[in-house]
Structure formats: structure tokens, C-alpha cells
Amino acid sequence: MKAVRLHAKWDPRPGFKPGPKDVEGKVCWLGSKVWRYPEVRVEQVPEPKITKPTQVLIKVKACGICGSDVHMAQTDEEGYILYPGLTGFPTTLGHEFSGIVVEAGPEAINRRTNKRFEPGEPVTAEEMFWCGHCRPCADGYPNHCENLHEMGFDVDGAFAEYIVLESKYLWSLKELEGVYEGDRLFMAGSLVEPTSVAYNAVIERGGGIRPGDNVVILGGGPIGLAAVAILKRAGAAKVILSEPSATRRNIAKQLGADVVIDPTKENFVEAVLDSTNGMGAKLYLEATGLPQIVWKDIEEVIWRARGINATVVIVARADAKIPLTGEVFQVRRAQIVGSQGHSGHGNFPRVISLMATGMDMTKIISKTVSIDEIPEYIKRLQTDKELVKVTMLNP
Numbered sequence: 001m002k003a004v005r006l007h008a009k010w011d012p013r014p015g016f017k018p019g020p021k022d023v024e025g026k027v028c029w030l031g032s033k034v035w036r037y038p039e040v041r042v043e044q045v046p047e048p049k050i051t052k053p054t055q056v057l058i059k060v061k062a063c064g065i066c067g068s069d070v071h072m073a074q075t076d077e078e079g080y081i082l083y084p085g086l087t088g089f090p091t092t093l094g095h096e097f098s099g100i101v102v103e104a105g106p107e108a109i110n111r112r113t114n115k116r117f118e119p120g121e122p123v124t125a126e127e128m129f130w131c132g133h134c135r136p137c138a139d140g141y142p143n144h145c146e147n148l149h150e151m152g153f154d155v156d157g158a159f160a161e162y163i164v165l166e167s168k169y170l171w172s173l174k175e176l177e178g179v180y181e182g183d184r185l186f187m188a189g190s191l192v193e194p195t196s197v198a199y200n201a202v203i204e205r206g207g208g209i210r211p212g213d214n215v216v217i218l219g220g221g222p223i224g225l226a227a228v229a230i231l232k233r234a235g236a237a238k239v240i241l242s243e244p245s246a247t248r249r250n251i252a253k254q255l256g257a258d259v260v261i262d263p264t265k266e267n268f269v270e271a272v273l274d275s276t277n278g279m280g281a282k283l284y285l286e287a288t289g290l291p292q293i294v295w296k297d298i299e300e301v302i303w304r305a306r307g308i309n310a311t312v313v314i315v316a317r318a319d320a321k322i323p324l325t326g327e328v329f330q331v332r333r334a335q336i337v338g339s340q341g342h343s344g345h346g347n348f349p350r351v352i353s354l355m356a357t358g359m360d361m362t363k364i365i366s367k368t369v370s371i372d373e374i375p376e377y378i379k380r381l382q383t384d385k386e387l388v389k390v391t392m393l394n395p
Helices: 067-073 183-190 192-205 222-233 246-255 268-275 291-304 326-331 347-356 371-380
Strands: 002-010 035-044 055-064 096-104 122-125 162-166 170-172 214-218 238-242 259-261 283-286 311-314 335-338 365-369 389-393
Touching: 002 371, 035 067, 035 371, 055 122, 055 183, 067 371, 096 162, 096 183, 096 192, 122 183, 122 192, 170 347, 183 192, 183 365, 183 389, 192 222, 192 283, 192 311, 192 347, 214 222, 214 291, 222 238, 222 246, 222 283, 222 347, 238 268, 246 259, 259 268, 268 291, 283 291, 291 311, 291 326, 365 371, 371 389
Parallel strands: 214 238, 214 283, 238 259, 283 311, 311 335, 365 389
Antiparallel strands: 002 035, 055 096, 055 162, 055 389, 096 122, 122 170
16 A cells, blocks of 8 residues: 655763663654654555454544644754654654544454444544553643654654554544545644644633633644634633734634734734733633743733733744743733643543534645645645645545
């Protein structure tokens, strides 16, 4: 079968010391420190088979290109990949996917029915493979599993024709049937994972909001746009998005944004204060991956706003230092939280239910392509910001 594979050279930066969970030449939890000269290509690989009673064979129907895929293939001036997290190459890319169950092991349980998965069930999957028995998992934090593996990062992903996964990571998309027809059902299903990343960031880690609160989202990529939709449905009075791309600002309006700011032409701080009558926001989402650029404006609006108790959630991955002024957060009784991943706390089923009841995230899909076009579009997305989400559709 065809699969989109990424190859790279293991060449640690000078002074890099492997961590206890790194595997020399194979896996590193700080990918941008070791992987060099990435190459993405379509290859022929063996079709996967079920080998355990808890596994499910899935025919991949849709898989979206994530910013992480782009950054694993994108390099700095020295040829090192930009993605800073867990990676192990070569691997098949792709983790934002949906598909149809082809075969299920006798112990592969469907949460929807509490019975074995049946062929034909539409499904999506978590991309973070948590163990369930380490201390973070036992404490209810699977996104921070000590034995974590990630689909499309260090184990084979879904830019392929078929994939085999453990049933515990799967979620049924049956609820979307009748709401989304044909390919759109699978397009929506492929967006459950990134939308759950946003849900985890603003609802779980950020603590959510009370109806009537104001929120500010910096960055109109898929995660930022998903946050717009979620927070508007959560009752935000003003959802404010800061994003340079006019295309992305327009999509944000369709998803519920009340105010959109072009930070290249407007003063972000003044625009936020003006649109909130000087009160500022309860929640700020940093979804740009450029904290060295946007952080000073976040701090200034928190400092000048009349409202206190703001929370800043960092969701974008970036190997960059934040220019933090502690005094701002002390005096304004503000806080910063980090958010990684999407699993746990019922995020996936809640996002699926939101999609089933009117939150149409397929609006962010700019283009659908074939598996053979994925390497080209992973490269294009490095610079073309008019494309938001590019999604592979398999016949």
C-alpha cells in the first residue's frame, strides 16, 4: 500500500545530551535537537495486520496535514527540523484522521456499544498512545504519559491506505451520520483530533469561561479557529481573534468571532481594550508559536486592562523563550498554563457531540488532495498561509 513517510538523519546538535527516554539514532523527545535534513516521500509499504485481540484494522478515509507535520519537514538554517517534540524516523506521517473499521479483534471494544467493533463503523482516533499504568496516566493525565508514543511522530501514522490501532484509542463517529454526508462525514471526523487539542486548551487547562466573559485568541490556524468555535458556543461575550491572514480572519467570523484584528495593520493592545470597554479578557490563547513576538502585547493588555484574573494558555509548540515579566502576573493576579494534547476528560466525545449539533469545523478545510499530493502540500504549507487545512481523501 502507499504511505507518506518522513526520513531524516540523526545528527545531534553540539552539546546535546540524550534523555533517559531517548533511543540513540531512533527516538528523541526533543526532535529539533537531533533530526536533520528531513525528506518526505510516498512509498510502498506492507499493509498492516491485526496481531493482538484488542486491535482494529481501519481503512483510512481522510487525514489532515497538521502544523506538526509541516514543522517536522521544515528546517532551520542548519538543516534541523523545527518540530521540538517527540519524534522517531523513519515513520509514516499523519494523525488527524478518520476511517472505517474493516476488522476487529475479539477484545476490541467500541465505547459506543460496549461491544466488539463491527465492520463499517466510522471512527477517529487519539494520536497520543498512553499506557494507562504510569503515574501521570493513573492520576488522569494521559497527555503526559511517561511511556508515550504518538501516531505519525514516532510510530506509523495515517497518511496511508490502512492503519491498525488499539481499540482504546478509537472513538465512534456514528453520531455524525445524517449530519454530514459522504466524504464530509470523514472530513469532519478528521478534525476531531485538532479540535480536541483546542478544547483541552481552553476548557480543561484554561479552566473554561463563564457566559459573558471575553476571550482573545492569538493565531488563526486550525487550533485557534477551533478555539473560536468552542468558546463562542461556551458563551463568550466577545471572541477576539488576532491573525494576519484575511482568509483565516474571514473563516473565524464564520465560526463565531466577534472581532478580528490584523496585527500587521492594527495596534493589538488598543484593539482589544477598545472592543472590551477597557476590561480585557478572561482567557488568552497563545496559538501562534511565536511567543517572542506576541508575548509583549499579551502582557501589555493584561497590565492595562481593568479586569483581573486573566489566564494565558500556551498551546502552540515552539522552541523559543518567552520574555516574561513576573510583575505583570503578580499585580494583575494573572496566570499562565501550558496545554499539551487532547486525550482524557471526555474531550473527544464532547467535540464529536458539538460537531453533531451544529459546530461545523469543515469550514476550515481549504483543499482536499490525494495521498500522492501530500508531500507537495506539506511543503506549500510552510509558506502559504492562505491554506488553512489541507486534507487527504482516500477513495
